[in-house]
Amino acid sequence: xxxxxxxxxxxxxxxxxxxxxxxAPFQHDGLPGSVLDIxxxxxxxxxxxxxGNCACTTCHVIVKGGDGQLSEAEENxxxxxxxxxxxxATSRLGCQAVIQDNADVTILIPRFTIxxx
Amino acid sequence: MVGETDSAPRHAAYDAxxxxxxxxxxxxxxxxxxxxxxxxxxxxxxxxxxxxxxQDDGVAVRPYSIASNPEDADVLEICLNLVPGGFGSTYLFGxxxxxxxxxxxxxxxxxxxRQPEAECVFVAEGTGIAPIxxxxxxALASGGRFPLRLHYAAPGAxxxxxxxxxxxxxxxxxxxxxxxxxxxxLQEVVTRQYLxxxxxxxxxxxxxxxxxxxPTLRDLLRGxxxxxxxxxxxxx
Numbered sequence: 001x002x003x004x005x006x007x008x009x010x011x012x013x014x015x016x017x018x019x020x021x022x023x024a025p026f027q028h029d030g031l032p033g034s035v036l037d038i039x040x041x042x043x044x045x046x047x048x049x050x051x052g053n054c055a056c057t058t059c060h061v062i063v064k065g066g067d068g069q070l071s072e073a074e075e076n077x078x079x080x081x082x083x084x085x086x087x088x089a090t091s092r093l094g095c096q097a098v099i100q101d102n103a104d105v106t107i108l109i110p111r112f113t114i115x116x117x
Numbered sequence: 118m119v120g121e122t123d124s125a126p127r128h129a130a131y132d133a134x135x136x137x138x139x140x141x142x143x144x145x146x147x148x149x150x151x152x153x154x155x156x157x158x159x160x161x162x163x164x165x166x167x168x169x170x171x172q173d174d175g176v177a178v179r180p181y182s183i184a185s186n187p188e189d190a191d192v193l194e195i196c197l198n199l200v201p202g203g204f205g206s207t208y209l210f211g212x213x214x215x216x217x218x219x220x221x222x223x224x225x226x227x228x229x230x231r232q233p234e235a236e237c238v239f240v241a242e243g244t245g246i247a248p249i250x251x252x253x254x255x256a257l258a259s260g261g262r263f264p265l266r267l268h269y270a271a272p273g274a275x276x277x278x279x280x281x282x283x284x285x286x287x288x289x290x291x292x293x294x295x296x297x298x299x300x301x302x303l304q305e306v307v308t309r310q311y312l313x314x315x316x317x318x319x320x321x322x323x324x325x326x327x328x329x330x331x332p333t334l335r336d337l338l339r340g341x342x343x344x345x346x347x348x349x350x351x352x353x
Contacts, residue, residue: 028177028204049128049167049224051178051205055351056224076332076352079345083226 002103004038007064009111017042021101030095035061035070035107038099046109052095057084059094062108069103071096086110128221130169131156135216136192142275145244147184147196148209150218157190158222162229162251163323163351166193166222170208179205180224182247182325182351186254196247196278198327227325227351232256232263235321235347238311239267240303240334242326246278248351249325253283257290265290268306270298270326307334312341324350 006015017038019026024033026041030052036059039046047058054076063070067090073081077096081087092107099105133150140146152158158166165182185194200206212218229252237256241249246269256265271277283295298306303326311320320343324334331352338348 027174028172047128048178049221050165050180051167053180053353055165055180055353056226058224075335079350080226 002069002099002101003105004035004099005065005104005106006039006044007106007108009108015044017044021099021103030059031071031098033098035059035092035094035097035099035105037095039094046094048095050095054080054093054096057081057093060084060086060110061092061094061097062088062110063090063092063097064106064108066103066105069100069105071098071100073097130219130221131158131166133193133218133220135212135214135218138214141196141278144199145196145276145278146199146210147194147278148212148218149185150193150195150220152191152193154191158193159190160187160223162187162255163227163248164223164225165248166195166220167224168195168205168209169219169221170205172204177204178221180353182225182244182353183223184247184250186251196244198244225351227323227349228252229255229323231259232261232265233321234261234263235319236264236317237266238320238322239265240269240307240322240324240326241267242270242303242330243272243276244278245324245326245331245351245353247325249323250279250282252323253286253293257286257293262292265293266296267294268296268298268303270301270303270306270330272300274299303330304333304337307337312337318342318344320347322348322350324348325353327353 004017021033030036036052049058050056077093136151137149165180167178167180170177181195184196199210239249287293287295335350
């Protein structure tokens with residue numbers, strides 16, 4: 001099992017999802033077991049204009065805890081994050097960051113997810 | 118009610134109608150989407166739209182690059198392959214003229230507003246030509262003295278989309294070279310022409326295709342001395 005705690009910059013009440021990574025994918029978009037997959041599969045909204053194909057930055061999230069328990073970012077993700085507004089040292093694309101088994105990860109969903117085009 | 122627990126896309130969706138379908142090959146077609154007047158979609162060459170594909174349990178989002186030009190923004194062209202098992206392309210291939218397609222957009226940062234002050238090399242594979250086509254047109258229209266090249270790979274002539282248009286553009290614009298690569302390895306072409314061929318590393322690259330060829334070319338070029346931001350790409 002793994003745990004994903006979600007904070008919202010909008011001030012909405014935080015959520016915690018406990019899930020079994022082996023059961024991924026939980027829905028259609030993003031890498032199976034990614035932050036996006038977990039959120040959408042458990043009824044939590046996260047923008048994903050490109051369908052979770054690592055072609056935009058609308059699923060930008062900021063990792064607040066458990067950074068080391070996510071898959072490493074590949075160059076395509078890093079290139080896109082380079083164009084993301086509000087980039088931080090722990091920014092990830094939700095569609096690409098896959099949560100490992102037994103992980104305890106906390107993310108912040110920024111107030112504005114903007115397509116920086 | 119839309120709340121933090123709603124997973125539906127929140128961006129305003131357009132409802133377009135399929136005006137025309139052009140079958141390039143049995144597994145490759147262009148779909149022309151007309152927006153209801155007076156709607157127009159303002160976009161930058163290279164951007165994509167995200168089609169909302171109905172599913173039993175909601176809606177899935179599938180992106181398609183815009184192959185038409187921003188100047189023709191009341192009709193958008195997307196071109197796509199029928200992907201075995203792919204519910205986005207299967208759904209769109211099943212629609213007839215007059216059917217409605219919902220989408221959001223435009224999206225994407227793989228764009229070209231105007232040609233940079235450098236030689237530009239466009240590299241496309243298959244339907245990866247879609248975003249490249251309006252980018253190339255914009256680069257040609259923006260004037261400039263720097264060369265433009267298009268290397269376009271496809272498994273056969275039928276899959277080489279818009280070839281006549283590129284041939285004509287090359288005739289009309291001496292600084293543009295169209296280099297189709299049917300059955301030829303893009304990796305070999307790029308290595309020969311832009312890495313082994315000379316020491317010039319000022320060129321800008323715009324690469325689009327499906328699968329591993331895109332990161333392969335990216336790594337080749339960046340590893341060969343081109344600046345990271347001079348190698349732009351989109352991998353589908």
